[in-house]
Amino acid sequence: MRGSGDAGPIKRGDKPGYDYQDQYIGIPGKRLADNMEPIVDHPDQTSEAQRKLAALEKRTGKKPNIIVFILDDVGWMDFGFNGGGESIGSPTPDVDRIAAQGLNLTSAYSQPSCSPTRASLLTGQLPIHHGLLRPPMYGQPGGLDGKTTIAKLLSAQGYVTQAIGKWHVGENEGSQPQNVGFDDFRGFLSVSDMYTEWRDPHFNPEIAYSPTRTEMIEKAPFNKYDVHVAKGGKIEEVGLITLDYVKDLDQRWADYAVDFLRKQKGSKKPFFLYYGTRGCHFDNYPNAHYAGRSPARNDYTDCIVEMNDIFARLHRTLEETGELENTLIFLTSDNGPEAEVEPHGRTPFRGAKGSTWEGGVRVPTFAYWKGMIEPRRSDGLFDLTDIFTTSLGLVGVRGAAAGDAIGKANYLTGIDQTSFLLAKDGASNRRSIAYFWGNRLAAVRMDEFKIQFLAHDSFGTTPNGNHGGFTGTVAQTAGGMMYNLYANPQEDSSVAIRHIPAAAGLAPEVNRYQEMLRKYPPNVVVNFTGQ
Known part of the structure; x- marks a missing residue:
């Protein structure tokens, strides 16, 4: 999609603004094999x-x-x-x-x-x-x-x-x-x-x-x-x-x-x-x-x-x-x-x-x-x-x-x-990152955006004491949350409603992961009790 020397902003014709290296929303992946993640080819x-x-x-x-x-x-x-x-x-x-x-x-x-x-x-x-x-x-x-x-x-x-x-x-x-x-x-x-x-x-x-x-x-x-x-x-x-x-x-x-x-x-x-x-x-x-x-x-x-x-x-x-x-x-x-x-x-x-x-x-x-x-x-x-x-x-x-x-x-x-x-x-x-919590797809990241389906609340059941990722509850989000990790690395303010065009750019990637799981079903050897 671009040469190895193209660091920094990339001007495309007379269109306003710039594209940046490593940002792939809107750029299709290249499929190497059915059982492999698609890549961005350089x-x-x-x-x-x-x-x-x-x-x-x-x-x-x-x-x-x-x-x-x-x-x-x-x-x-x-x-x-x-x-x-x-x-x-x-x-x-x-x-x-x-x-x-x-x-x-x-x-x-x-x-x-x-x-x-x-x-x-x-x-x-x-x-x-x-x-x-x-x-x-x-x-x-x-x-x-x-x-x-x-x-x-x-x-x-x-x-x-x-x-x-x-x-x-x-x-x-x-x-x-x-x-x-x-x-x-x-x-x-x-x-x-x-x-x-x-x-x-x-x-x-x-x-x-x-x-x-x-x-x-x-x-x-x-x-x-x-x-x-x-x-x-x-x-x-x-x-x-x-x-x-x-x-x-x-x-x-x-x-x-x-x-x-x-x-x-x-x-x-x-x-x-x-x-x-x-x-x-x-x-x-x-x-x-x-x-x-x-x-x-x-x-x-x-x-x-x-x-x-x-x-x-x-x-x-x-x-x-x-x-x-x-x-x-x-x-x-x-x-x-x-x-x-x-x-x-x-x-x-x-x-x-x-x-x-x-x-x-x-x-x-x-x-x-x-x-x-x-x-x-x-x-x-x-x-x-x-x-x-x-x-x-x-x-x-x-x-x-x-x-x-x-x-x-x-x-x-x-x-x-x-x-x-x-x-x-x-x-x-690599175009995206898939986040799994146990056997469930929790989120997907592309570029600076991360769309979330499962949210961990470390204070959900225990209001006192130290709170890490193994403490608390995991809940389904209401309609899906999305964060701009550049503007909000603390992930405490969803931008999903205001930035629906970006969310729409992530949707095909989410669908791709879900389709992949249908073709290659989960294999559970060791999981949390009750999952």
Whole structure:
């Protein structure tokens, strides 16, 4: 629709006003395959990106390495590159410096909570199709069993595939990392608080001070260890996660990651590293080095400082091994900040983890690739499922072939954003974002407009206490609400009636999603009780 160099306003003939890059209301999408999201095609920037990739492969003799560094419950404004950092007492100088050398994606979207996002990133599908509509807890099975993951597909392309850190997409054997495409895994299978909250009398004295209840949890069928496993093998227990062990868990994992990266030095095989931090999901227990290390001096901000240092350490190791220029790095978070348990992360938007308000699903994200991605910021739409399809694009599985890779019976939500990342002033290839709450379509965004059908009210049933996205009620809106996210990022003033022409522009996209769900029905594996 426009060339890769067309940044800023675009004048079209003698008509009044201007069009802008990454605004697609009125521009039809291009259908690549029935089981794939339509894209906005940018032929010039696609050609530019492919030229850069071909030149790099000629220099290195292999496909690019890919690292996904996914944080836990970290808010859009926690890092300095989005206005937080030092100004809120948790300086993140290294992350900010590296972000400034990459593409800061200011409208990048996760799912409302961690497991749905992680499964989406690994499969390229929305939760409505992979089936994890909420996090599985205390040993509940997940939904990756039998799914085609990015690890499987990259492994078939000759990649070394490594997963480290938080898994939390199911403890059942078929959903474990060694059985869904990863050569190796070191981490834990579930979620941080599940290992510690019942041990800590400050948070759950009714369990910790009751021998009978403590024994009940000890006998519960979930793995309580930091574990290791190789492809096709069985889980090996590395260490019991106690209140003391957890303090150094992120450092143990960082050591493992550094060793992995050093082993890849000079390898003829590229690697895919999926690195899920423990931080900064509650409960945070700072180790001796990081306790009080942030100016804000609380356990959450201390953890943010630790995450900065770990990311910097991985970046430095890539420099030392000579792999930095051949490595695409994504840094992101699995959802917005949880707000039920203090202290927690920050977002300038309405809502929090568990909701489909912007604060629950718009996450801090940047893509960094030395010499390949030019430093800039973009509000072009990006969904974390796009990491799946972009990774395929980097190894040559492009267009309809990506839909074929997951099977024609499955719907691929992710879009190949290679040209968006690599072209000078590249534009997003994504037209819209669909927001799902559980098994229901909650909202759709195109350009700066978001039309909403389900609204989360965190004070709906509990007027007191902390209120996050898992608290309150979800109600149907009256006729549909619409927000201008540029004018009203807090989503507290609907413009639907005054701006009916814009709403009319979104209506075909809403209808398209509804039609897609009829062709590719929901698959529910884990959902909220009563849903």
